[in-house]
Amino acid sequence: MTKPAKIIPPSVVRRLTRYLAHLQEVREEGTEWVSSQGIAETLGLTSSTVRQDLSHLDCSGISKRGYETGPLERVLARVLGADRAWRVVVVGIGNLGRALALHEEFPRRGFEICGVFDADPRKIGKKVGKLVVRSIEEVPAVVRAEKVDIGIIAVPPSAAQSVADVLIEAGVRGLLNLALTHIVAPKRVAVTNSRIVAAAMELTHAIKFLPKESLPKRKPGP
């Protein structure tokens, strides 16, 4: 519907990431058109929500056919920043940090891991994939030299804010926080959180309050 880039609400952005993933999937299968109804059904939404969301984008559908997958994917990729490479460092090489530094999905989606850091001297010098773990003290130099855009914070909660401060001071523009702690950053630095343990706790809450176990099915008596 051809609207110029304006602020998109976070609730919408969250769904846009899912639309992009969906588009990439169906496009690989050769699908050329999708409808708001089709997207909604596979993603568990209403078609109204999908059309509202897409109306934030510079794209238009066609009555009776829907949206062309190619252009829609490109528009989504552009607005989400998935149309270019991003330079990333990972700070904190525990199990989680290591996994992220090695996660194949990141390079596939344009995130280039170009440095891994830890505070623990026993880890410094060890290899993670092709990268060597360096001291956190080297973060500023590397961020500047390698023009790093994003810092991933995978340290324990107690260290998260101080690591964030180092990354911010060094000049990153965004932080992906995996620690279960709130991080304070100036407005010029974007922060998103992805807390797996918190998600697990949301799940256990949901399980406790699940609708009563539906009774084992029985044919209703005559």
Place this chain on the structure above:
Amino acid sequence: MTKPAKIIPPSVVRRLTRYLAHLQEVREEGTEWVSSQGIAETLGLTSSTVRQDLSHLDCSGISKRGYETGPLERVLARVLGADRAWRVVVVGIGNLGRALALHEEFPRRGFEICGVFDADPRKIGKKVGKLVVRSIEEVPAVVRAEKVDIGIIAVPPSAAQSVADVLIEAGVRGLLNLALTHIVAPKRVAVTNSRIVAAAMELTHAIKFLPKESLPKRKPGP
């Protein structure tokens, strides 16, 4: 404010996990009382939101002093299901699945990993911590024998739904989905998503639309 357990909105549950983490932190430092204002400040919220959220809980504060950290932590733990152990299996032992199976934070918070599975024959038989990777075909037997509550889905998107179906059929009560795909489950099974790559894309979007780089500070001229 002593309200009996009722349905708590998801937006509130998400914050409750943060309150619990915060409470545990400050309690370790010996703090015995917190105020809604105090919580709000350290978590980047308003005190009004905090009080509204806590009003869903069976707890009460005291004018002028706030909330006692001990009881509040216990109530939060109970409502979030953090007051008991949960049996968990991880399906998909790529980098991410492996990291989660080894993540120290899980056992510390009551999640007992009691099985790890993969479809790749080359991975089957390998060890992950103390556990041996088994074939996905063994999932139903293990889930039943070990009374598994929760399945963590760490497989590629294309396999996510079929793994979910196996877990559901085997009788898990909750799924933690790490795949970038929507998962369909019956109402009796809870699902939460934690998609790190999606969070990274939200971040790159935010970076692109960051408020204009504030100009280097200068004293305003006379």
Place this chain on the structure above:
DNA sequence: TAGATTGTTAATCGATTAACAATC
């Protein structure tokens, strides 16, 4: 007591859904 902080109600704000004219 005076002042701070709760619990709760009412007001605002934002997000989702419904509805429908426009259109291919």
Place this chain on the structure above:
DNA sequence: TAGATTGTTAATCGATTAACAATC
């Protein structure tokens, strides 16, 4: 053409914030 689907407006729903009496 008839029917399906968009784009958009209006209605509903839910979440956040403001305000304030109650109270310790």
